[in-house]
Amino acid sequence: xxxxxxxxxxxxxxxxxxxxxSLATKQKHASLQHWNTATxxxxxxxxxxxxxxxxxxIWATGIFLGAASFWYVESTSVENVWPLKPGDPSxxxxxxxxxxxxxxxxxxxxxRPESLFSAMFKDKSRTNLSDWMETNNTSRISSRxxxxxxxxxxxxxxxxxYYLPVLILSRIQTMxxxxxxxxxxxxxxxxxxxxxxxxxEDKDPxxxxxxxxxxxxxxxxELWWMARRAKVEGEAARIWLQREDPGLAELLESLxxxxxxxxxxxxxxQLPEPTWVRPWEASLPTIEAN
Numbered sequence: 001x002x003x004x005x006x007x008x009x010x011x012x013x014x015x016x017x018x019x020x021x022s023l024a025t026k027q028k029h030a031s032l033q034h035w036n037t038a039t040x041x042x043x044x045x046x047x048x049x050x051x052x053x054x055x056x057x058i059w060a061t062g063i064f065l066g067a068a069s070f071w072y073v074e075s076t077s078v079e080n081v082w083p084l085k086p087g088d089p090s091x092x093x094x095x096x097x098x099x100x101x102x103x104x105x106x107x108x109x110x111x112r113p114e115s116l117f118s119a120m121f122k123d124k125s126r127t128n129l130s131d132w133m134e135t136n137n138t139s140r141i142s143s144r145x146x147x148x149x150x151x152x153x154x155x156x157x158x159x160x161x162y163y164l165p166v167l168i169l170s171r172i173q174t175m176x177x178x179x180x181x182x183x184x185x186x187x188x189x190x191x192x193x194x195x196x197x198x199x200x201e202d203k204d205p206x207x208x209x210x211x212x213x214x215x216x217x218x219x220x221x222e223l224w225w226m227a228r229r230a231k232v233e234g235e236a237a238r239i240w241l242q243r244e245d246p247g248l249a250e251l252l253e254s255l256x257x258x259x260x261x262x263x264x265x266x267x268x269x270q271l272p273e274p275t276w277v278r279p280w281e282a283s284l285p286t287i288e289a290n
Contacts, residue, residue: 002038003064005223006031008254010071010197014224035068050107059108062101069094071225078236083203085236092200094229095192141168144251149206161199164191165210169217173259177221185223188214205245209252212237214257 009031016024042061050058072094075081082091110117139153149162157164168188176183199207217232218226241249 002034002041003061003068006034006038007064007068009034009226010068013232014071014228018036029066030073039065046107046266055108055112057111059104059115059117060255062104062108066097066101067225069097071228073229074234076232078232078239079251081233081236083233083237083240087203092197095189095200096218132288138167138170140173141166142170142255145255148248148251156191161195162194162206162210164193165196165214169210171212172214172216175217177218177223177226179222182223185218185221185226203244207250208237209241209245209248212241212252213255216252217259253262 003153009027011196013024013031014026017028022058037062042058044160045054045058076103109115114120132159136151138146138155145151145166150160151163151166155163165188168191172185172187175185179226200211212234215237216231218230219234221227238249238252240251
């Protein structure tokens with residue numbers, strides 16, 4: 001309940017920002033207080049044996065934590081956010097938080113028949129990521145992108161760390177994300193493996209480009225908890241690329257322009273829904289409200 005209140009107040013703050021910044025600040029502060037309380041309780045509950053009656057609440061809380069972490073950006077100034085600001089251990093925490101999802105899935109088992117969330121997972125085993133990837137269909141990836149990321153017919157997610165996120169982004173680049181296709185917008189997070197996360201932490205230009213490309217797709221969608229970060233850190237990443245790798249910055253702008261044109265004349269590509277299954281390695285961190 002505390003996490004639900006936190007996310008609700010974040011939404012209120014988002015809606016209040018344009019008409020009453022002072023009210024938005026108060027709502028944001030209140031949301032962080034609930035978030036802090038929720039995290040303390042959550043960590044305490046996860047440390048003990050889990051009663052079956054808690055399982056759905058645990059799964060829902062994990063989802064709310066992920067949404068809140070995506071929304072919360074410490075600054076709205078692009079110079080004070082990743083990747084423009086000086087490096088900090090808290091950088092990309094919102095992305096690392098997803099690494100606890102498999103642990104939560106094992107505890108909560110939202111696929112069990114009596115779960116409130118079982119319908120979300122129904123028949124997903126027929127369309128999981130590995131089955132989709134077996135087709136190795138790179139036809140949606142432009143020749144220029146293939147060249148930049150060294151993607152060939154022999155590329156796989158094993159021999160090319162950029163392959164999977166580029167393949168996914170190339171298939172969703174013409175979408176405008178709405179409530180109905182929310183899960184497809186998060187499909188990219190399933191491709192963020194430890195080695196790719198390390199590249200992001202090191203500010204590898206191609207890894208930063210991939211995240212910036214995803215942000216360009218999210219910033220104008222209906223998903224308010226994603227659009228906020230996408231706008232701020234997406235702009236910061238664009239500026240960073242202009243300074244560090246003008247060629248990639250120009251490619252990013254080109255892809256954004258092309259996606260607008262394509263969106264008018266094509267329909268959304270069909271993608272399998274995320275299965276949320278991958279080898280997560282970290283547990284949920286404790287969030288402290290300042």
